[in-house]
Each structure stands twice: as structure tokens, then as C-alpha cells.
Amino acid sequence: MPENLRITAPVPNSDGILKPNPSAQSSQIEPMDPARVNRPNTQDQNTDSASLNLLLSRDSVFGKFIQQLRQTPALSETLGKLLLNTVRRLETSPDFLPENSALRELASSLAAEQGGLINDLMFQQKNSTLFSGPLFQLLSRISQQAEDPRLDLRIAGFLKAFDGFSSAKETTEAILSNLNAIGRRIPTNYAKQLALLSEKLNTSDPEGAVNENLNLLKKEILPFLSDYVSKSSDYGKMREILSLLLQNLSILNVSSRENLQSQFQQLAAYCGRHTAEPTLRLMRSFFADAVGAGAGKEKPENRFFHSLITLLSHSGEGSSGADQAAVGDIGRALLLDNSVYMPFTHLFLPAVLQGRFLFSQIWIEKRDRSEEGHAGPGAAAPPTRLYLTFEIQDLGAFEAKVELTGKKIDLSLACPEKLLGQTGTITSSLARILDRNGFSFGDIRLSRFENPQIPELILQKTMERKRMVDVTI
Structure with a gap:
């Protein structure tokens, strides 16, 4: 879920987007400013302006989003x-x-x-979001009142830590699935050694064993995989799964309870600049409820959506029965x-x-919140x-x-x-x-x-x- 905080997505270089001119010489033809070109009439000018806007934005991140939106079936x-x-x-x-x-x-x-x-x-x-409940509503209200970019950065760091802590079990299961998938794609002697290392992962209490699993991954499993990569020329599917493993490991790296508490203490200390002590006490109470009482309980579950996530999560294993x-x-x-x-x-x-x-x-x-803010007093919603x-x-x-x-x-x-x-x-x-x-x-x-x-x-x-x-x- 930390990916939800990304505003833009990386654009692949394979499309030739925004690549520098390999030639050291500048073009002999000077670029023409479209705004200085005389137009015969207003209608043509509007049409050309719309076409120019389309051409200029076709390689933008939004252009790629629209392209994918059109290509993906509903x-x-x-x-x-x-x-x-x-x-x-x-x-x-x-x-x-x-x-x-x-x-x-x-x-x-x-x-x-x-x-x-x-x-x-x-x-x-x-x-639809993990960040629901009174704690996050209060943080949103504090952020709107403070209008402090530095506060928003601290809130973002706390959200990342909260997401990691709340999904430690799922992240550990994803890492184990990555390791099993790698084991099926490497030579047998390496696969047996990897399986022995994978068995050491603590999956019975993943929330409490984040640091233990991190030490195993960083000190034993990753060095083993690094040794295999350096000795082989395996650039196939295994490398893609290894990239997913590293991404899941980066999530697990901020998933400990200690990191969450540290991020919250830093956030609460900074919020003291913008809020009164009663609000801070309320925030600490909401945090205790969200982490303490809520952590040991199962999330409210809908059978259909649980089954859908299971289907999508196991889509690569070929055993779901779905196309x-x-x-x-x-x-x-x-x-x-x-x-x-x-x-x-x-x-x-x-x-x-x-x-x-x-x-x-x-x-x-x-x-559009900006439009709502311009509505005058007494204006209809x-x-x-x-x-x-x-x-x-x-x-x-x-x-x-x-x-x-x-x-x-x-x-x-x-x-x-x-x-x-x-x-x-x-x-x-x-x-x-x-x-x-x-x-x-x-x-x-x-x-x-x-x-x-x-x-x-x-x-x-x-x-x-x-x-x-x-x-x-």
C-alpha cells in the first residue's frame, strides 16, 4: 500500500520518451513557436491548439494512463x-x-x-483504504488546518510505517511465495539450499518476528541469491521474481512495531507546533486503539472480496481454474x-x-475541493x-x-x-x-x-x- 502514495509512475525508456539528442550539434532549423503563427480564423486556431495539446501530452504519464485505460477491457x-x-x-x-x-x-x-x-x-x-478510522480523520484535519508541507511529509512517513506494520503477515507470505517461485526456476542443488533457508522464516508470528525475519533475509538469503546471480547468466523469469522479492523486503524493512512507534512519536512531537495538548492526547488515544486493540483482531471481511484477492494473488500458479x-x-x-x-x-x-x-x-x-472552497456562504452545495x-x-x-x-x-x-x-x-x-x-x-x-x-x-x-x-x- 505504500505504492498508493506515489503520484507519478516511471515511464519506460523503451518508448523513446524524453531521450536527449545524441547529436552534439544543434538543429539547423530553429523551432517555431506555435503561439506566433498567424491563424486565418478563430475556429482553426482552437482546432490546432487542441491538436497541439494532444501531441505535446501524448508521452506524459497521464497520456500513458489513458492509453492503458483504453486498452484494458472493462x-x-x-x-x-x-x-x-x-x-x-x-x-x-x-x-x-x-x-x-x-x-x-x-x-x-x-x-x-x-x-x-x-x-x-x-x-x-x-x-477501500487501510487508512480509515478516527486517527486518520484527525490527522487529515490537522494537516488541512496547518498547511505545513513538512508536517505532511511526517504524516506520509507514519502512514508508510502503519501500512507496513498492518500488513506484516501478508508481506511475509508474499516473500515466502517469491522464494518458492525462485526455487522452481533455479538448478536443483541451489533450490535445495534455498528451501532450507526459507524454512527458517517465522510464519507463525510474522508480526512479532519482523526483525528476526529481516535478519535472516539480509544476512543469509540475499547473500545466497547474490552468489547465485554472480555465478550464473540467468536473466529469465527468476530476475523478475527477485525484483519482487526485493520490493517486498523493502516493505518489511519498515514493518516493525518499533519503527511504527518511533514514526508516531516524531509525528506527535511535530504536531505539537500546530495543535493544543488536548488534541495531542486524543491523537495518542486513537493511535493506541488502532495499534493495540485493532492489531490483534481480524479485519472485517467480505467473503467475495476475500475470494477475489485470493484469485488475483494466485493467478500465476495456474491452479485457480480461471483464464x-x-x-x-x-x-x-x-x-x-x-x-x-x-x-x-x-x-x-x-x-x-x-x-x-x-x-x-x-x-x-x-x-473538486478547490471548487467547493470558492463557493460563497449560503451557496447551494x-x-x-x-x-x-x-x-x-x-x-x-x-x-x-x-x-x-x-x-x-x-x-x-x-x-x-x-x-x-x-x-x-x-x-x-x-x-x-x-x-x-x-x-x-x-x-x-x-x-x-x-x-x-x-x-x-x-x-x-x-x-x-x-x-x-x-x-x-
Whole structure:
């Protein structure tokens, strides 16, 4: 999770991006400033300016993000179809997947009741980040009031330590998985020695044995692997896994309880410049609750999301029963959804409801805090916009655009043609649902679903807000 704090991603040199001119001589043709070129009319000038902007930004990090976003299939095309096909095959051939298959576990977790769907969405929203709870809310408020970049750096260091401490078990398991994968790709005599060293890792109490495992890795396992690398010319898959091992080791290196306590003490001492003593006492109390009481308890768990993470984590082992290309697309789509360039909070909900497979996606548009700050006193709050797509087995695809202003909801719903004859029933049912939940409906419009529009609208909104980078936690 420390990777979530990265604002930009490295750009590969293979694309020839921003490489220096190898020639020592300067070009004989002087570059022309586009702003000084005379334009025949305003319309052409706007068109050329847009084209120039596109050319100049195509090799930017944001340009690479958009390129990957266009190339990666949507979750409805990968996760939705993968689960639908699995559910159908399990109905006809219950034994086509082994009992320990991660895909079978994922598909079997879909059955839900109406109330369970809401709980699943709330779980996904609340647990989308590790940094939730009163401690981090207080730190966010202190940061906003102080407006001190040095304080923000100390908060970032504390977040990194908290993430490492909270995920010490998962990091240790990932390191062990890396070592096992390396062992399968090196000669047998080296693999046997590596296996003996790997057995020394303390996996029974990884949180309390961080320093012990670090000493083993740094003093025995890494020197052994370094010796193998220096004596071989193995530049294959093993080197890639070794890079992942080093990355996981760097996370484990800041995962000890001692480091977390040290980072917090430094942060609290610096916060004393901006906050009163009662606030500091409250912060220390929240920290004790987050580390003490929370550390020994299992995190609230949703069966579906636990199964999904298991499937994605073991995608390279080939035993999940899922198509590996589809699993890769699912992973890339989820990573793109959590990019700092994505101006939406993305929720998705697969379920088997009343015997029908349902796959739904919700995009909630993030508000621009800078615009909110310019609103004058007494000004109406900007509306909250969200977009839904859902597909119901044997019924068809739906799209909805929702605008929430206070307690009033305006809704535009596109549904399969076969349902247009029930417009009155659908409208009255939607109105009752809104009224039951304390909302009033403004305008409810129904239309025939022809072609999906929301994916293009999501891309358009992302392009429009490319300068709004969201690094909130």
C-alpha cells in the first residue's frame, strides 16, 4: 500500500520518451513557436491548439494512463463474464472445478439477499483504504488546518510505517511465495539450499518476528541469491521474481512495531507546533486503539472480496481454474480504477439474486475541493453525480445517470426494449424506493438501451479533469 502514495509512475525508456539528442550539434532549423503563427480564423486556431495539446501530452504519464485505460477491457467484460460462465458451468457440471479452486470459492460467494447487496457496497466503500478510522480523520484535519508541507511529509512517513506494520503477515507470505517461485526456476542443488533457508522464516508470528525475519533475509538469503546471480547468466523469469522479492523486503524493512512507534512519536512531537495538548492526547488515544486493540483482531471481511484477492494473488500458479489473461485484465482494471488520475470512486457488485446473475458497476464522481472552497456562504452545495451500469442474466443491460442535489434525485434510466411497456410500473416503483429512503424524486426519465454510453462518458470526464490529481487517502 505504500505504492498508493506515489503520484507519478516511471515511464519506460523503451518508448523513446524524453531521450536527449545524441547529436552534439544543434538543429539547423530553429523551432517555431506555435503561439506566433498567424491563424486565418478563430475556429482553426482552437482546432490546432487542441491538436497541439494532444501531441505535446501524448508521452506524459497521464497520456500513458489513458492509453492503458483504453486498452484494458472493462470489469464487465472480464470479471462479469468470467463469473457468469463459471456460475453456468457449475450449475450443469458441479465437478468441473476442484474443491480448493479460488474461482469456485469466488463463484460460490455470490448468492445474496437484497439487504446483503447494500452491506457489500458499504464494505467496499469503507474498506477501500487501510487508512480509515478516527486517527486518520484527525490527522487529515490537522494537516488541512496547518498547511505545513513538512508536517505532511511526517504524516506520509507514519502512514508508510502503519501500512507496513498492518500488513506484516501478508508481506511475509508474499516473500515466502517469491522464494518458492525462485526455487522452481533455479538448478536443483541451489533450490535445495534455498528451501532450507526459507524454512527458517517465522510464519507463525510474522508480526512479532519482523526483525528476526529481516535478519535472516539480509544476512543469509540475499547473500545466497547474490552468489547465485554472480555465478550464473540467468536473466529469465527468476530476475523478475527477485525484483519482487526485493520490493517486498523493502516493505518489511519498515514493518516493525518499533519503527511504527518511533514514526508516531516524531509525528506527535511535530504536531505539537500546530495543535493544543488536548488534541495531542486524543491523537495518542486513537493511535493506541488502532495499534493495540485493532492489531490483534481480524479485519472485517467480505467473503467475495476475500475470494477475489485470493484469485488475483494466485493467478500465476495456474491452479485457480480461471483464464489467466482474464485474471490479468481484472487486476489491471482494478489498479487503473485506483489511479490518482481517476476522478471517480468505482464500486462493483456481482451477485446471484433470485436465481439470476447480476453484475453492477457504480461510478461516483469525486468533487473538486478547490471548487467547493470558492463557493460563497449560503451557496447551494454542488450536486453529486453517479453513473450505474448493470446487466441482469436473461433480461439485458441497463444504464442510469443519477444527480443528487440535497435530498432530491434526478434519474435517467436506459433499459431493455422489452421493459419499455412497463414504464409506469418502473417509475412508480423507483419513486417508492426513493421515498422509503428519505429522498424525493425530481425528474425520472426512461429510454431504450441501445449502445453503452457510460464507458465513453467516464473516459470523457477523466480527460476533462486530467489536471485534478487525487492523492487523498
